[in-house]
Amino acid sequence: MDITPTSPTSPPPEKQPPLAVDKVSSGKATRPGDRIFLGLSRGSGITLLVVMAAIALFLTVRAASALSKNEGNFLTTFEWNADSAEPSFGIAVLLFGTVVSAIIAMIIAVPVAVGIALFISHYAPRAIAAPLGYVIDLLAAVPSIVYGLWGALFLVPHLEGLYKWFDDYFGWTGILAYNDGTPRSLFTIGILLAIMILPIVTSVSREVFLQSPKMHEEAALALGATRWEVIRMSVLPFGRSGIISASMLGLGRALGETMAVATVLSTSFDIQTSLLDGGGGTIAQNIASGFKEASDDGRDALIASGLVLFLLTLVVNGAARLIVARRKEYSGANA
Amino acid sequence: MKLQRKNRLRAIAAGALAVSGALVLTACGSDDNSGGDGDKKTNGAIKCDGKGKILASGSSAQRDAMDLWVKDFGNECKDISVNYKGTGSGAGIQEFLQGKTQFAGSDSALKPEEVTASKKVCKTGQGINLPMVGGPIAISFNVSGVDKLTLDAETVAKIFDSKITKWNDKAIQKLNPDAKLPDLKIQAFHRSDDSGTTDNFTKYLKAAAPSAWPYEPAKAWAGKGGQSADGSSGVAAQVKQVNGAISYFELSYAASNGTKTVDLDTGADAPIPATVENASKAIAEAKVVGTGKDLALKLAYDTKAPGAYPITLVTYEIACDKGNDAGSLAALKSFLGYTASEAGQGSLKELGFAPLPPEVATKVRDTVTTLS
Numbered sequence: 158m159d160i161t162p163t164s165p166t167s168p169p170p171e172k173q174p175p176l177a178v179d180k181v182s183s184g185k186a187t188r189p190g191d192r193i194f195l196g197l198s199r200g201s202g203i204t205l206l207v208v209m210a211a212i213a214l215f216l217t218v219r220a221a222s223a224l225s226k227n228e229g230n231f232l233t234t235f236e237w238n239a240d241s242a243e244p245s246f247g248i249a250v251l252l253f254g255t256v257v258s259a260i261i262a263m264i265i266a267v268p269v270a271v272g273i274a275l276f277i278s279h280y281a282p283r284a285i286a287a288p289l290g291y292v293i294d295l296l297a298a299v300p301s302i303v304y305g306l307w308g309a310l311f312l313v314p315h316l317e318g319l320y321k322w323f324d325d326y327f328g329w330t331g332i333l334a335y336n337d338g339t340p341r342s343l344f345t346i347g348i349l350l351a352i353m354i355l356p357i358v359t360s361v362s363r364e365v366f367l368q369s370p371k372m373h374e375e376a377a378l379a380l381g382a383t384r385w386e387v388i389r390m391s392v393l394p395f396g397r398s399g400i401i402s403a404s405m406l407g408l409g410r411a412l413g414e415t416m417a418v419a420t421v422l423s424t425s426f427d428i429q430t431s432l433l434d435g436g437g438g439t440i441a442q443n444i445a446s447g448f449k450e451a452s453d454d455g456r457d458a459l460i461a462s463g464l465v466l467f468l469l470t471l472v473v474n475g476a477a478r479l480i481v482a483r484r485k486e487y488s489g490a491n492a
Numbered sequence: 493m494k495l496q497r498k499n500r501l502r503a504i505a506a507g508a509l510a511v512s513g514a515l516v517l518t519a520c521g522s523d524d525n526s527g528g529d530g531d532k533k534t535n536g537a538i539k540c541d542g543k544g545k546i547l548a549s550g551s552s553a554q555r556d557a558m559d560l561w562v563k564d565f566g567n568e569c570k571d572i573s574v575n576y577k578g579t580g581s582g583a584g585i586q587e588f589l590q591g592k593t594q595f596a597g598s599d600s601a602l603k604p605e606e607v608t609a610s611k612k613v614c615k616t617g618q619g620i621n622l623p624m625v626g627g628p629i630a631i632s633f634n635v636s637g638v639d640k641l642t643l644d645a646e647t648v649a650k651i652f653d654s655k656i657t658k659w660n661d662k663a664i665q666k667l668n669p670d671a672k673l674p675d676l677k678i679q680a681f682h683r684s685d686d687s688g689t690t691d692n693f694t695k696y697l698k699a700a701a702p703s704a705w706p707y708e709p710a711k712a713w714a715g716k717g718g719q720s721a722d723g724s725s726g727v728a729a730q731v732k733q734v735n736g737a738i739s740y741f742e743l744s745y746a747a748s749n750g751t752k753t754v755d756l757d758t759g760a761d762a763p764i765p766a767t768v769e770n771a772s773k774a775i776a777e778a779k780v781v782g783t784g785k786d787l788a789l790k791l792a793y794d795t796k797a798p799g800a801y802p803i804t805l806v807t808y809e810i811a812c813d814k815g816n817d818a819g820s821l822a823a824l825k826s827f828l829g830y831t832a833s834e835a836g837q838g839s840l841k842e843l844g845f846a847p848l849p850p851e852v853a854t855k856v857r858d859t860v861t862t863l864s
Contacts, residue, residue, distance in 0.1 A: 237712065238710065238712065240686070240710065240711065240712070241708070241710060309726070309729070310729075314733065337677050337679075338679060338719055339679070339719060339730065339733075339734055341719065341721075419684070419685070419722050420722055420726070422684070423684065423719040423720045423721065424684040424720045425717075425718075425720065435719050435720075438684075442684075445685075446684050446685035446686060446722065447685065447686045447712070448580075448582075448583075449552070449579065449580025449581075449582060449583055449685070449686070450580050450581055450582045450583075450599075450685070450686040450687060450688065450711050451582045451686065452582055452585075452603075452606075453586070455582070455686075456582075
């Protein structure tokens with residue numbers, strides 16, 4: 158825009174800039190660099206779609222073959238005997254465990270993560286904020302099997318006291334009752350998953366909070382708002398959609414977590430009324446536990462459960478997109 | 493600046509010296525070791541016909557045995573390299589049937605449909621089971637104040653099916669009149685992953701106590717209640733941690749975790765402790781049910797022979813009787829011949845595996861020589 162009036166000697170000014178824009182957008186780049194880059198980026202996009210389609214197709218075909226042999230009801234059967242002569246398996250217990258442990262993880266992790274992110278972006282002195290940010294990011298780099306071992310060897314033995322306390326005061330709810338047994342339950346998994354998704358939720362929220370418009374904050378301060386009021390009035394409304402998408406990223410990880418769950422959880426094929434008693438299972442954990450010894454049919458059944466997880470993740474991500482898209486209009490983020 | 497750089501250089505030089513020194517030392521060390529091993533062994537035990545690479549995969553239960561054999565065999569036969577991956581029996585059979593490996597390790601013999609499928613890979617022949625690695629499955633417990641515990645099949649089945657829930661239950665007390673059994677809840681642990689160990693353990697319960705164990709034996713746990721953990725190491729760790737725990741796993745895990753094991757009352761004159769010798773005696777009671785060159789065994793889980801510990805696991809190597817890959821056939825025969833030999837079987841004891849009884853081992857050796 159600046160160039161056009163100051164360069165009268167160049168060829169007709171209205172022609173060139175729109176031409177370049179037209180060419181790029183219509184995909185007919187003149188220079189080789191443009192063309193190569195366009196090809197590469199378009200290729201990457203197509204590759205991703207092809208890979209996703211291939212995964213979905215593979216899962217569907219194998220799942221269909223397993224489901225056609227299933228003697229039980231895939232949605233309601235409470236057992237997983239996919240390797241026997243009369244295979245009978247159902248997803249209910251696994252789906253329940255997957256969703257419940259992920260929800261527990263979200264309830265614990267999101268408030269803490271938002272708190273950490275706000276502390277780093279708005280409260281902590283810079284000397285503390287930067288190292289704290291690094292430490293949080295470092296948590297994300299720990300392999301999940303290490304979390305699993307830590308959970309099994311350290312966390313589990315230390316949770317017994319807490320669960321007994323829950324049982325004493327909230328045992329009447331049924332959900333938080335605790336019978337003797339090692340505390341390797343869906344709730345324990347929830348705690349472990351919460352720690353595992355903390356870094357991803359924190360770092361995405363932190364980035365969003367750091368981008369909240371300085372003008373809004375300064376305006377709030379000028380009106381006499383305290384720091385908490387600034388955060389409530391300008392940072393949180395701006396960051397709401399960011400927090401939601403951060404949470405959904407975390408939820409995705411919690412739903413698919415395998416090794417940590419397989420290492421810690423005491424599994425069974427029934428749904429316990431209490432979250433603190435061992436039992437249940439998750440889809441990913443069941444695949445990891447059964448895959449090594451499975452025969453062909455058993456493997457197909459596990460793939461069918463993988464398809465359910467795939468669809469679940471798809472639905473969750475789609476829902477998150479919808480929420481984010483709707484919230485954006487009200488948040489004032491685009492101002 | 494200059495000083496600093498000098499220091500850094502010196503540090504690097506020292507580091508390099510240390511590293512190269514270590515390399516030289518380890519090089520010397522490994523040379524010495526292999527030389528020593530070679531001298532000790534009678535060369536007659538290992539025949540090194542053929543050369544090339546043998547790929548194999550399967551049962552993780554026999555991985556430790558395989559690792560030892562591969563190492564000893566490799567020291568002797570430099571022209572043959574054996575690569576065994578403990579991927580699990582199911583995955584091992586799968587790879588063998590796809591023709592990716594020369595033999596598979598498996599916790600259970602081939603199923604009829606798998607034998608049919610093997611005719612594709614073996615062209616003129618079919619897949620056969622060669623029993624190779626045996627081992628006792630120990631029932632291990634952790635009850636403070638109790639050092640010695642005797643159980644019979646029925647009690648074990650009831651404990652793992654949550655029908656007996658206290659350690660001072662009358663049924664347990666009756667079998668252990670001298671023990672001071674506490675009023676403590678029994679916490680029975682089973683495997684959360686599918687496993688050949690579970691398969692063999694439940695086969696024993698079904699065979700020896702059919703009234704108390706109504707479930708079909710399978711790799712996945714079928715009993716009611718109880719808790720679970722992942723892998724033999726997982727359940728073994730729980731037994732070590734939890735007072736009142738009981739579980740089943742390979743004897744070597746009991747030894748490495750220092751947990752106590754149950755003596756079995758099989759109806760023989762005395763209760764039988766879980767040892768490799770007693771497991772060998774039980775394998776000797778087994779019948780060969782495979783036809784032709786197939787040596788699949790039917791273990792006598794309800795044996796009452798004196799000193800025979802009936803909860804044993806026999807893992808197989810699965811190869812083609814005819815139509816093995818011509819390039820690696822000689823090497824395959826050398827390797828399997830060694831693993832079935834007295835020297836090969838004898839070296840297993842220290843790992844907690846039970847050597848095959850001589851009559852079975854002889855059959856396996858004879859069959860290996862006829863592979864083509």
